[in-house]
Amino acid sequence: MVQWQSSLLDTLPQEADPYHKRYLASQKPNEQRFLLLFSGPEELQAPLQKLLTAQLTALTEHASGITPLSGQSSAQFLQVYAEHAGYWATPAALTLLQHDPQQLINNAQQRLQQPLPVWADIQQDPLLLGQTYVESLPEVFPGFQASGPLYQRRQGDVFQLLLPLTSTADALSQTAAEQVTQQVEQLIAQVQQQFPQVEVARSGLIFHASAAAAQAKSEMTWFGGLSVIVVLLLLLWVFRSLRQLFFAALTLALSSLAGITAVLWAFPHAHLLTLVFATTLIGLCIDYVFHASIGASHGRHSWRHVVPALLLGACTTIAGFLLLLGLPLPLMQQLGVFMAAALAVVLLVVLLTPQLGLAQSPKPQWQALHQTLENGYQRLSSRLRLSLLCIACFVPVATLAALYDTDDAVQQLASSPASLLAQEQHVRAQTSAYYDADVILLRGPDIAALYPIYGEINALLPQWQQQGILSRWQSWFDYVPTPQQLATTQAALEKLWQQPEGQAYLSWLGIDAPSYPPTSGGIAHHPLYPAFFNAQENDAAAVAIIRLADITDRAALKQALQHWPQAELFNPLTQASDSLALYRQQLALWLLGLLALAWLLLTWRLPAEKLQQRALISTQIIVIIISAIACAFSVALLSQALNLFHLIGAMLVVVLGIDYGVFCASPIQRAHALQAISISALTTMVAFGALSFSSTPAIAAFGTTVLVGVGVTALLAPVLSTAYFKGHS
Amino acid sequence: MSLYRYLLLLSCTIIMLGSPRVGAQDAPSDALKNFLAAQQQPLPLHVNFVQRRSIEGLPRPLVSEGELTITATQVLWHTQQPLQQQLTISAEGITAGGDGTTMRGSEVVAQLLLAVLQGDAEALAQSFSYQQTEHCLALQPKAAQLQQFIREITSCGSAGIEQVTIEETQGNRSVITFTPRESQADATH
Incomplete structure (x- = not known):
């Protein structure tokens, strides 16, 4: 049975503080509670209350783990205080007990005269301290009266019904959040259908998480749909058939399967976010398919040069992704395994391109266009090319250094609809029941x-x-006495029963002085204890x-x-933000490591005779990649500070940059290489770059980085000079 | 003074930990409406009461006595023996003593009580299941929250107030006997 994790908690670094992890994993902070506030004309209160009570039964029977928030009058709650009646006194009662016990006795006598229930054992608690304690507990929702699972109040002619609910679902898990909100929205729809005049306000992280997920999905569908159409039209125009697309899709499916299998084999649990990060595979897969397909279409001689380039590019990238295993972040480790396995399969499949008969040359106009482009690039002298690369690297890097700013706040990663934010603020203002994180x-x-x-x-x-x-x-001590209060109360009570006023009261009741053996019931079963x-x-x-x-x-x-x-x-939010910052820093380190590894491997394996030549070409490739990333980050900084998702975009820019560089540095005809690089870059920019218009900051960050980064890489890759080993050109 | 008014006064005071509006909203029967109508008396109404309260664990009942005054806007529960104590029940809630502080969670109860004093049988039918005989009415709370504390309230009397018995879930039992105050009795006669 495959076990997928979807909570952000599971992505925390392995060495994260165990106490923090314990708190995050087991506590039920405000964020897992959610509230519905119904407001309407007074005459609708009773029928609405009846409907809500009936609907609530159906809601809690559903498997989504929704239950009404336990009130202070629940049997379990009162049982705890009944068990400790006579032991626990409020601070006010304790003061009276120490300084004016007769007043406390009078209060108890008056209470016994009132036609109110007495639920404590009066022999153990003659002063009814337990009942007084319960009545002085903090109100769950100040100003609202408990009415079963609902809380109600009237303000003029308007009534308000508050329905507090809890869910065992992890609010940070999209699947769970959607399940819960689906059930709750059904209840709200029922209410609005029967009582259109009733206004409903929602409050709780789970609504925001679900709205953010829905928004992200909608954008992915919208942008994804548009970009698919554009990519299809582009491929149809370039290849005059969709065969390459089907080949790419098949390769992607096979490689994804291999990646998932490898992750499930290597890790006990796989995280869904691994798949999100692994979307970068799409860009790489398309790139390899086009290189292979176009390379094979130019004959055996061309294919003989394409194969080593494919091997070098893929092996360098695979080695780079395997470097992720060295990071102490489970998500990154899973990504490394996924990408390494998937890319290995991509490589194996594309190497069979000629045998599968999938060689496909682009239309003549596409070839002519790239021949013209190459001719243009050829007019640049080697010295000028190197100078151009230096400038293209220095300017964006200097700009980036000037603009550099990071913000890893977890709140920045999603945006809630304005109407939901207004509802949240309304409920918070009405209830005063929230605490900060x-x-x-x-x-x-x-x-x-x-x-x-x-x-x-x-x-x-x-x-x-x-x-x-x-x-x-x-x-906790708003609900139970402190150990010190407990000891003081017991001592004061024992003293009172020895004094004349205490004995007179006991005589009036007709009972003996209570004794105070240790209570049998602990406090661990107090309903609020786990909180x-x-x-x-x-x-x-x-x-x-x-x-x-x-x-x-x-x-x-x-x-x-x-x-x-x-x-x-x-603060868990700060902690989550710190985790994101850690991921960002680790990913930045990995990218640097990948660049260093790529430089070494390319210097070792590039097809030039002398080491110095190979080193110079490798350096040019790395400079192009650095330049592209610096450009992408500089542009991205115009709209938001850098975060983890910019780095994920940069990951795709780096691996594509290595490929483009390797193919431009290989003995393949440069114009042929450019045909594949262009189609690869354009499809990647359309597919991922469209995401830069997303209103979800995290998605936009990824999209902008890919759009600008891949674009700059594709433009600069042909500048790469191989004049030092012309014999191979 | 209507026996039923006392019954409601007592029951509503008792259910301060929860709202009687929770639960099925059965319409009151004609018999219940007739019973209430028969108990209707002009306001203000003044009666004396004696409460004998048997509490589990105490060897003898606690006896208290005093006066009850019901007006169109509030009810005064005035205990005179053995200790002076006054409860005021109004639309804003129930207050004990003269500090004007409303007892926690009493607003809904107080509003219901006033509705009852105006002869609102629907509020009663919403909160209790009832069995009616010629002179008695036995009420069991519908809401589980109230059932934690109150098992049954029985009110007996014919033309006027006679006796109300409150049986608590914990085994406590209060028997409250009402007698018209002299001025009221004179006015009635």
Whole structure:
């Protein structure tokens, strides 16, 4: 059974902090919750509530893992407080217990007179501290009243119904996000069909992830469709048949199959993003097919020169992709294996071009055009060519150095529709229930070690709030007492039952003083426990968190946390951005390594007699590639700072640049080589370059780099001078 | 004073942890409407009450007594013995004491209560399943959230208020007996 991974979590570097990975993998931060806010005229509230309750049942029965957010009146929630009734007291009750216990007794007596249910064991909790504790817990949605799975409130003649949901689906996984949103949209459609006056607002990362995926898919379909038409027309015009396209498609299918097989064989899990990165194979595959096809069409003599060029270009590229195995990034390693295996198959297939009868010469006008081009390039002297290459390299590199800027923020990679952003802001403003992605992360060998530190930090939160360091927080100790509070409460209670007022109250009730043995029920089954703590058996990596909102002085908070080596200010979005930055840096290193490797291999294997000659040609090829990348990055920087996806585009530019260089440096007639290079570059630029118009920044980054980079490479490759070994021309 | 009004007052005060609007919205039967109509009395209404509350774990019931006043806009639950205490129920919610702070989650309950005092049988039918006899009405909450706390409320009386029994899920039981206050009784006569 093939197991595909689709979450960004699986792409994290292998040496990533295990505590961070534990938190990211197991916590359910705000991002996995999502809210629907229904607003409408008052008279529709009851029928809408009925419809939502019925639809919710169907929604939760679906396999997409959607469940209503557990409220504070759920049986499981109250059971925890019932088990600890008499042990837990709110800070206010504890103060009264220590300084004015008679007031606390009066409160309890009054409470017993009220016609309200008593759900705690009164023998264990004569002061009803447990019930008071539950009633003073922070509200999940301030201003809204719980009503089953829904929360409701009225504002004048308008009602608002809030439906908080959670999903076990990874919001960063496109497949899972789409499944969840599909189900939710069905519910919304039902509501809007029956109650057109009711307005619906959506909130939650899962909606944005799904919208971004849909937008990207739509653009890929739109741009992909257009570019396919243009490529088809181009191939029809050049070859007068689509046979080359079918040959390229067949080669691509076979090589992709080989690539996937190799990845599944070499890795326990394959990541879907590997396939996204591996789209660069399309460009390379087309390039090899056209070189082989056109080369074979010019006769045996030409084919004899094409084969070594194909072998040198492909082997250099394969060796380069195998270099990816040295990076500590699982995604890059999978990409390396995929591309190496796939390119090997491409090479094997295209070497059979003459035997398969797939040699196809371009139409005479195409040949004549390239002969004219070559004649033009031939007018340039060798010295002038070298000078031209130097200028073509220096100017873009200098421009790039001046403009250079990077931004790896994960938020930059996708864009949400304006209407969805407006809904998000509306819900956030109405509910005040959100926290930022920032958390205070505590790390340790087990929860027991973290618990007292958590209590110490929790005690300082109000102080930090007063100092203006942060605005709000959500802590485990908002829901249960700290160990210190627990001990103080027990001591104060034991003291009270020895005092006259305590004994008088017990006498009024007619019961004995309670004893306080250790409680049988732990707190680990508190419904909110997993939201704050996580530890796995057989793994000495436990984490605990405090959620934060509106940090106003990040530096001060970091400094304050330095007192505890186990604590840090952590933001998963920052961490994801850091991971992207790491991928970008590693990919940049790999590209440099690939260029160095290519220079060495070309210097070793290029068909020139002297080493110096081969080195000079290799250097020219590398200069052309550097120039193309610098141009592409400079143009891309006009619209956005550089990120990982520019580097992925650069990957295709480099490998195509090596091929174009190898063919221009080979003894093949330059005009013949240019015929294939042009068709390869044009199809690649159309197919990938169209993506530069995408509204998704990541896709646009890739498209722009390929469009400009491949274009510049194709223009500069014929400038390459082989005058030093004319004997081979 | 209508026995049924007391019943609703008590039940609505009890269900402060959840909204009675959750659940099927069955239309009230004619019999229920007639029962409510028969209990309708002019406002303001003043009655005395005695509450005998048996709580699991206590050897004897806790007894409290006081007065209840229902007007068109609010209900005052005034306990006089053994401790003074006053609850105010209005459209804004339920407040205990004089600080004006509304008890958490009480708005919907208070709104429902006022609807009941105006003879809104639909709100009652929405929140409870009921069995009706000649002089008694037994109500079981429909919402699971309320079922955690209240098993059944039984109200008995003929032309006026007599007795309401609240049985909690935990085994606690409150029996509340109502008697017209002298001024009200005089007005009725």
